[in-house]
Amino acid sequence: MIIEMKEVVCRFGSLTALDHVSLTVEKGEVVCVIGPSGSGKSTLLRCLNALEDIQEGSIEIEGLRIDRQHKDIHKIRLEVGMVFQQFNLFPHLNVLANVNLAQMVVRGRSREEATRISTELLGKVGLIDKIESFPNQLSGGQKQRVAIARALAMNPKVMLFDEATSALDPEMIGEVLEVMKQLAHEGMTMLVVTHEIGFAREVAHRILFIEDGKIVESGPPQELLSSPKNQRTREFLAKVL
Amino acid sequence: MTMTWLVDQISIVSKVFYYLIQTVHWTILISVLAYAIALLFGLVFGILRLSLNRPVRWLAGAYVNVIRGVPLLVLIFFIYFGLGKIVNLDRFVAGVLAVGICYGAYLAEIFRSGIQAIDYGQHEAAMSLGMTRWQTLRHIILPQSVRIVVPPAANEFIACLKDSSLVSIIGLRELTRAGREYSSQYFLDFHTWLAVGIIYLILTLSMTRLVRVIERRFAVHGYGAEKK
Numbered sequence: 202m203i204i205e206m207k208e209v210v211c212r213f214g215s216l217t218a219l220d221h222v223s224l225t226v227e228k229g230e231v232v233c234v235i236g237p238s239g240s241g242k243s244t245l246l247r248c249l250n251a252l253e254d255i256q257e258g259s260i261e262i263e264g265l266r267i268d269r270q271h272k273d274i275h276k277i278r279l280e281v282g283m284v285f286q287q288f289n290l291f292p293h294l295n296v297l298a299n300v301n302l303a304q305m306v307v308r309g310r311s312r313e314e315a316t317r318i319s320t321e322l323l324g325k326v327g328l329i330d331k332i333e334s335f336p337n338q339l340s341g342g343q344k345q346r347v348a349i350a351r352a353l354a355m356n357p358k359v360m361l362f363d364e365a366t367s368a369l370d371p372e373m374i375g376e377v378l379e380v381m382k383q384l385a386h387e388g389m390t391m392l393v394v395t396h397e398i399g400f401a402r403e404v405a406h407r408i409l410f411i412e413d414g415k416i417v418e419s420g421p422p423q424e425l426l427s428s429p430k431n432q433r434t435r436e437f438l439a440k441v442l
Numbered sequence: 443m444t445m446t447w448l449v450d451q452i453s454i455v456s457k458v459f460y461y462l463i464q465t466v467h468w469t470i471l472i473s474v475l476a477y478a479i480a481l482l483f484g485l486v487f488g489i490l491r492l493s494l495n496r497p498v499r500w501l502a503g504a505y506v507n508v509i510r511g512v513p514l515l516v517l518i519f520f521i522y523f524g525l526g527k528i529v530n531l532d533r534f535v536a537g538v539l540a541v542g543i544c545y546g547a548y549l550a551e552i553f554r555s556g557i558q559a560i561d562y563g564q565h566e567a568a569m570s571l572g573m574t575r576w577q578t579l580r581h582i583i584l585p586q587s588v589r590i591v592v593p594p595a596a597n598e599f600i601a602c603l604k605d606s607s608l609v610s611i612i613g614l615r616e617l618t619r620a621g622r623e624y625s626s627q628y629f630l631d632f633h634t635w636l637a638v639g640i641i642y643l644i645l646t647l648s649m650t651r652l653v654r655v656i657e658r659r660f661a662v663h664g665y666g667a668e669k670k
Contacts, residue, residue, distance in 0.1 A: 250569075250570050252569065275572050275574060276572075278569065279572040281570070282570070283566075283570035285566065285570075289561075289567035290567075291567070291568075291586075292586065293585045293586050302571075303568075303572060306573060306581060307571060307572040307577070348567075351571070352570070
């Protein structure tokens with residue numbers, strides 16, 4: 202397995218964002234995480250990248266353990282790519298430099314090698330003609346596709362998507378989801394926090410429904426979406442479907 | 443007002459100017475060197491104030507608060523006369539050091555706030571790509587902070603230029619010192635100090651111009667500063 206979370210507790214002051222959450226994700230698995238806002242979906246993802254500290258439990262990614270001292274944290278983050286709701290592109294760098302930078306600084310690749318990889322990935326997400334553009338010259342959908350390319354350039358074993366389409370105008374959601382689908386078909390291990398139930402139904406191998414920091418229910422899409430066992434899941438789905 | 447009176451006045455003022463202008467390079471040299479020291483101190487201590495290490499953070503905070511809380515004049519006396527008792531300090535070195543250390547404290551605050559002004563999402567994106575804190579600072583945060591920091595930091599240079607007049611007190615013969623000499627020698631206080639003031643004004647106004655050029659140069663693409 203690629204991800205193993207055991208009894209993870211994450212608190213912000215008096216708020217318990219994750220309450221004894223256990224989860225394993227296998228290689229090549231696509232797991233979609235749904236749930237009401239404030240339920241802990243994003244926190245779950247952010248813990249996997251050590252962007253949030255956990256107070257109890259353990260997290261292992263590819264056999265590397267995220268410990269309290271954050272000893273191997275850079276090694277772990279190399280295995281985990283993350284895509285944010287707000288894109289977080291580097292505004293002072295053009296598209297190519299955005300994708301190149303960490304490859305050169307962290308992976309130690311030469312500029313030529315990084316550029317070759319970036320160009321290939323930017324081609325894959327359909328942005329080869331935007332290589333010289335700056336983030337502010339791109340649409341939301343284009344920004345998010347750059348962000349995906351930037352994360353992929355580090356050759357992560359897992360990709361985390363934190364509401365990657367939530368900040369997009371409706372007409373741009375499709376182009377980003379398309380890239381994500383393609384990635385899933387290529388066998389990438391993905392953890393996707395999303396409000397796009399349609400996407401989850403089509404792409405996910407498993408859906409988790411989270412509420413109040415707990416995994417309330419999990420199962421294959423057709424099962425969880427069509428015949429949810431839990432009352433809370435049913436209520437939530439009734440609202441969003 | 444007769445014609446001769448006017449001619450006299452002009453000739454007096456131009457004499458004063460001629461006398462003073464020969465020391466203006468000292469004022470420029472002192473402020474530029476002091477500001478260079480201030481930039482270095484400011485950057486280092488501004489970054490250290492955000493260190494994860496508590497004692498380091500505390501030390502940097504102490505530098506800022508102590509220096510900011512002490513009048514520059516006192517600092518000049520302390521370094522030249524006080525430290526001068528222990529190590530032999532040239533008055534030029536002492537003066538430059540005092541002004542530099544003083545302005546370093548102000549610049550440290552400017553750099554710190556410039557770093558903190560950058561959206562935290564930028565840190566998270568950099569960290570999620572495996573970058574260390576230092577790499578994030580160097581490649582992501584500082585390049586974006588520069589743009590925020592340039593206007594207030596340039597302001598400090600103008601203040602620094604003016605405050606360099608304080609080192610006249612320890613006998614450094616810069617613009618203000620020269621003004622004192624001239625006025626006490628010829629009892630032309632009005633003309634002298636008017637001329638001194640005008641020279642400072644010319645220096646600061648040309649700085650303001652220069653700053654605008656620098657601001658454009660450092661405009662971060664995408665923040666609109668470069669577009670009209």
